[in-house]
Amino acid sequence: MKKIYFLPVAFLFLTACQTMPLKPESTTLSSEVSTATSTKVESSEPRPSSTVNISENEEILSEKITVSEITLTPIDVYEIALESYPELHIYSLGLDNNRIYGFVYEIEGVNEATEQKIELDIHPVSGKIVHKEEETWHIKDQMKKELTRERITNIQSLVDQTLAQNPNATLDEWVAEYDDGRFELEVEIYSKNQKHEFTYDLAN
Missing domain, CATH: 1.20.5 (Single alpha-helices involved in coiled-coils or other helix-helix interfaces)
Incomplete structure (x- = not known):
């Protein structure tokens, strides 16, 4: 058992x-x-190949530009960018206040022939390209709408108008691009230690 x-x-x-x-x-x-x-x-995420070139004239960056020293208008800078890149379709143009070298124009656009996104920093007095970046574009860049010359003719007057209506304010930055279904100009200023933003319609 x-x-x-x-x-x-x-x-x-x-x-x-x-x-x-x-x-x-x-x-x-x-x-x-x-x-x-x-x-x-x-x-699987895209890894765009990119190249960055900085102007050989490095002394330009040592000159901190104030808003009163700016001599080039938005149209001037627009044309400078197209002279360097005739096939460029610009979809963003702005003036940025860089902490290191003061005010500088910034341009973003795409080159359909080379399928590249191009970003340019342009000196607001000399017109020299002080920084350039090229990278493979993304779908969001392809869908951006072109900012034509006619769209930017009133930018400078609108920026001046904003500062005139706020005499104690200082300009921080502005940018023009297509957003919320229309071409807009956004202007940011500082007044009494507070930031204020003004939006204008650039439609003709």
Whole structure:
């Protein structure tokens, strides 16, 4: 009788030893699949090739330009950009107040022939390109609407108007581009340690 009971117990014990590792192996496999999926998602993100060129005339950057020293108008800068890149479709033009070298014009656009997004920083007095960046464009860049010369004819007068209506304010920056279904100019000023933003419609 003892042998009759011993054999089933031994059989069950051996069976349990063979089936127990299945659970941890399954867990390990699941973990590896999850990690591989995550890695695949990260590697699928676009990695645009880009080149950055800074003007050889480095002394330009040492001159911190104030708003009263700006001599070039938005139209001047627009034409300078197109002279350097005739195929450029400009969709953003602005004046940025850089902490290091003061005010500088910024232009963004796309070159459909080379499928590149181009960003330019242009000195507001000399008109020299002090910084240039080219990279493979993204879908969002392709969908931007072109800012034509006619759209920017009133930018300077609108900026001057904003400052005239706020005599104690200082200009921080402005940008013109297509947003919210229309071409807009956004002007930011500081007055009494507070930032104020004004938006104008650039539609003709």
